[in-house]
Amino acid sequence: xxxxxxxxxxxxxxxxxxxxxxxxxxxxxxxxxxxxxxxxxxxxxxxxxxxxxxxxxxxxxxxxxxxxxxxxxxxxxxxxxxxxxxxxxxxxxxxxxxxxxxxxxxxxxxxxxxxxxxxxxxxxxxxxxxxxxxxxxxxxxxxxxxxxxxxxxxxxxxxxxxxxxxxxxxxxxxxxxxxxxxxxxxxxxxxxxxxxxxxxxxxxxxxxxxxxxxxxxxxxxxxxxxxxxxxxxxxxxxxxxxxxxxxxxxxxxxxxxxxxxxxxxxxxxxxxxxxxxxxxxxxxxxxxxxxxxxxxxxxxxxxxxxxxxxxxxxxxxxxxxxxxxxxxxxxxxxxxxxxxxxxxxxxxxxxxxxxxxxxxxxxxxxxxxxxxxxxxxxxxxxxxxxxxxxxxxxxxxxxxxxxxxxxxxxxxxxxxx
Numbered sequence: 001x002x003x004x005x006x007x008x009x010x011x012x013x014x015x016x017x018x019x020x021x022x023x024x025x026x027x028x029x030x031x032x033x034x035x036x037x038x039x040x041x042x043x044x045x046x047x048x049x050x051x052x053x054x055x056x057x058x059x060x061x062x063x064x065x066x067x068x069x070x071x072x073x074x075x076x077x078x079x080x081x082x083x084x085x086x087x088x089x090x091x092x093x094x095x096x097x098x099x100x101x102x103x104x105x106x107x108x109x110x111x112x113x114x115x116x117x118x119x120x121x122x123x124x125x126x127x128x129x130x131x132x133x134x135x136x137x138x139x140x141x142x143x144x145x146x147x148x149x150x151x152x153x154x155x156x157x158x159x160x161x162x163x164x165x166x167x168x169x170x171x172x173x174x175x176x177x178x179x180x181x182x183x184x185x186x187x188x189x190x191x192x193x194x195x196x197x198x199x200x201x202x203x204x205x206x207x208x209x210x211x212x213x214x215x216x217x218x219x220x221x222x223x224x225x226x227x228x229x230x231x232x233x234x235x236x237x238x239x240x241x242x243x244x245x246x247x248x249x250x251x252x253x254x255x256x257x258x259x260x261x262x263x264x265x266x267x268x269x270x271x272x273x274x275x276x277x278x279x280x281x282x283x284x285x286x287x288x289x290x291x292x293x294x295x296x297x298x299x300x301x302x303x304x305x306x307x308x309x310x311x312x313x314x315x316x317x318x319x320x321x322x323x324x325x326x327x328x329x330x331x332x333x334x335x336x337x338x339x340x341x342x343x344x345x346x347x348x349x350x351x352x353x354x355x356x357x358x359x360x361x362x363x364x365x366x367x368x369x370x371x372x373x374x375x376x377x378x379x380x381x382x383x384x385x386x387x388x389x390x391x392x393x394x395x396x397x398x399x400x401x402x403x404x405x406x407x408x409x410x411x412x413x414x415x416x417x
């Protein structure tokens with residue numbers, strides 16, 4: 001199978017006009033030889049600065065073909081801010097219609113991310129309590145143990161806000177808080193996500209100071225191994241103010257979630273590689289049991305583990321098997337690997353196949369990108385104008401103390417992811 005596939009792999013360098021003309025001739029020859037009807041998927045896994053030039057070249061050199069379908073997959077980040085994202089959209093739309101544009105976010109291809117929708121909307125027990133009446137708050141964590149690695153040139157321009165929050169985190173938030181779509185198709189699902197993104201409360205001024213924390217890691221230890229601080233990484237400016245950690249308190253101002261905070265955080269050089277969504281429910285309205293009996297009880301929580309140990313757990317109180325009443329929190333776990341005994345497809349496998357099929361459900365639409373930047377841009381601008389410096393945290397810890405204060409002032413605390 002590999003030999004048959006490999007025989008149809010070709011490489012054409014496209015550094016100039018002659019290269020793009022050679023690519024067009026090669027594609028035309030393959031269409032004729034293989035009968036592929038000029039169906040073409042262009043995948044821009046390139047530096048973002050090259051997107052516009054490549055799209056223009058595709059149009060100028062008539063690479064779309066004249067008979068079959070043409071689609072383009074664009075990696076994140078889509079733009080550097082809202083203005084540049086709108087400009088890039090205009091360029092892309094000169095060559096491709098919006099229904100031919102697939103803005104890829106590999107988080108949306110993960111099995112457990114897709115399972116958010118399945119769990120919510122194929123079961124009758126969750127949706128009735130998935131609202132402000134029963135939920136106390138929601139936590140979303142995207143934690144990485146790695147540092148900037150060889151991406152200093154990109155990361156110095158992006159930071160954690162553009163690299164993770166603007167895309168991955170806001171997409172997870174939208175999926176967990178959206179309304180039931182009319183159907184499981186690209187239009188209906190993405191319509192509901194856009195409604196959530198539009199309902200996000202914007203942060204400026206005092207709200208920004210109270211509800212947003214940015215941090216940067218210093219030297220420390222990861223799994224017992226010493227690692228340098230961010231400003232000591234190759235390619236990073238010694239006085240860099242780029243954030244490697246972000247914690248936000250986010251509000252979704254709509255009927256379902258009014259008054260319920262969403263605490264989101266992401267960071268590099270944290271103690272554990274983990275992505276999870278935790279829905280913590282309100283405590284029972286009246287406790288029958290003594291304070292001593294309740295000493296080991298924690299609030300009910302439904303936790304969706306996105307990576308690395310994909311699964312779902314439900315925390316609830318149970319009686320300890322001793323004389324008298326003593327209650328302790330226990331977990332009921334669902335593990336993907338143990339339950340299905342098969343390897344889940346890689347996120348990119350899922351998404352590239354969907355692009356070939358023309359199914360855009362798990363891709364980001366232009367108005368989603370626009371709303372994501374509309375939420376993120378004021379935070380980035382506010383930080384740039386703020387006299388407050390970065391909150392530093394030691395590599396191998398769970399972030400700056402300011403992030404703990406953000407959630408603890410509400411009488412809550414971060415989960416141990």
